Amino acid sequence: MHNRLQDTDQNGSAIFATIGIDITFNIASIFITTNMPRERQGLAGGLINSILHLGITFCLGFSDIIQAETVNRIGLLKSYKAVFWFGVAAASVALLIMAFFVKIDKAKSDLTADEKRELEEAVLQERQADVP
Amino acid sequence: MIRTVSQASQSFGPCIQTQRSQTFESSAIPRADMDGSALSSQQREGFEKAIAEKETKNEESVQARVERLGRERPPVFQSVWAEVAFVFSICFSQIITEYFVSGFTVILPTLIRDLDIPQSSSVWPATAFSLAIAATLLFFGRLGDMYGGYPVYVFGMTWLALWSVVAGFSIGPLMLNFCRALQGLGAAAYLPNGVLLMGSIYRPGLRKNIVFSLFGTSAVVGFFIGIFFAGVVGQYTRWGWYFWIGAFLAAITAASSFFSIPSDSAARKKNGIRMDWLGSTLIVSGLTLTVYAITDSSHSPQGWRTPYIPTLLVVGCLLIGAAVYVEGWVAKLPLLPFDVFAVKSMKPLTIALLLNYGTLGIYLLYVTQYMELFMNASPLLVAGWSVQYHKPSIISLLTFDRYTPMIVGGLILSTAGGFVLHLIPGKALLVFSGTGWIGALLLFALAPPGANYWAFTFPR
DSSP, X not given: OOOHHHHHHHHHHHHHHHHHHHXXXXXXXXXXXXXXXXXXXXXXXXXXXXXXXXXXXXXXXXXXXXXXXXXXXXXXXXHHHHHHHHHHHHHHHHHHHHHHTOOOOOOOSOOOHHHHHHXXXXXXXXXXXXXX | OOOSHHHHHHHHHHHHHHHHHHHHHHHTSOSBOTTSOBOOHHHHHHHHHHHHHHHHHHHHXXXXXXXXXXXXXOTTOSSHHHHHHHHHHHHHHHHHHHHHHHHHHHHHHHHHHHHTOOGGGTTHHHHHHXXXXXXXXXXXXXXXXXXXXXXXXXXXXHHHHHHHHHHHTOOSHHHHHHHHHHHHHHHHHHHHHHHHHHHHHSOTTHHHHHHHHHHHHHHHHHHHHHHHHHHHHHHHSOTHHHHHHXXXXXXXXXXXXXXXXXXXXXXXXXXXXXXXXXXXXXXXXXXXXXXXXXXXXXXXXXXXXXXHHHHHHHHHHHHHHHHHHIIIIIOSSOSSOGGGGGSTTHHHHHHHHHHHHHHHHHIIIIIHHHIIIIIOOOHHHHTOHHHHTTOHHHHHHHHHHHHHHHHHHHHHHHHHHHHHTTTSOHHHHHHHHHHHHHHHHHHHHHOOOOSSOOOOOOOX
């Protein structure tokens, strides 16, 4: 039924996709919730899930356009490949952004965003009290 | 700005020290010895020295204390079972959501046949669900901030259970779409609030990483369960059972959540956050119209040239533009305040995530179709796409075989990831993950099609 190359493609692709979604989603969720104060945790939850759903929706919309517009010129198989290349391009741009612009450190034990804010305010007050 | 614990110790440490030594001096040094005689100056010095040492030890341990807190069970849970029940309740929300997404794709052919859904609108039951979720997420997240994650979460889960039961009794496509949309509202209610509850209770640290990774793993588990039950139901019994099994799972989760999640509504009501009605209306309607226009564009009679598609798209975009204006300049407590993006790395992260999740969408939809059309050439496919509509168990078996490495890999990777996130910088992991996204599609972009494929034209 399938040949070995197809099996490798399917399994290899599945492993790659797993590496993609599981790590990214977890790190992004932890980062976003850690950096928001307590009264914005609902907003954090809303953001995390909105980005997921809207990203999927808009990208599928683009992909549909690509697939529908190319199928008449280069055939069904190649139109699907066009969609895959679009996906590769999008993922490459995302990789570049992550590599150069996103600075997320280890998710280690730390003060919460609220505690950091309180400490800052306390320090500011101390400094203002010191100034005669 | 204070960013690290050591900075906090440095800035705040001296304050703590002076306060503490004052307290200690006044009360900790005893006035008299055990037998009542006054302390000699030597004894007094001894006491002062011990206290000073203790203080410096306490000071250095701000860092250690934060480390310890990051690993401990949060104080709101009285026992390990309370915590397990809580994590179970929240993670199950991911399982159920994925169940209703992945399983639905498998049961859809049966539904099309049994409910006489016309081909052109066959995408709507699935779209109604995700559209309802995407459009109303922020609104329900705000409700959680206002009234507490606990009530909104339990409400959402119960609502989903209720409308899943009703959906199982659908008698036509309209009722099915309606029920799916309402299911989506329930999901939109509990999804952000699950995150709210976990994010509020858990301190940054190893424990939080593990819990959130379990949360992510649950999505994979739900994906698996959805396909499994949909296949079994489609093969052996009436399709309604798919919805009723899901409703049962949701009901269990609702009950477990009701009892195990600590209530935060009293605390949150004190924060005095109000609903941004103008922003909400604009965002919900804008997103609904835009997403509808984009999704329907390929299924409407003339594609993008059908009059109502560009109209809706333009109106939707205008509404979103108005929402941006309102959130930025008009609303007092905007639903989506722009200073959220002032957090370092937030803007690039959001853009990169949008692109990455989009790749996921392409993978889930287009790769599946590609594999079914061009690579799993079996006698069933010779008769064309329609044959598969009558064999849901075959679909689920094929899908099993196809998705097993993904499922197993996902479970292992996601759970293991939780244990190392505090050791490896996030950026390195994200870059590694980014190559995964590229590789997943690149393999298919480059792959030569299998030996058994036909370049048959697929009527659209």
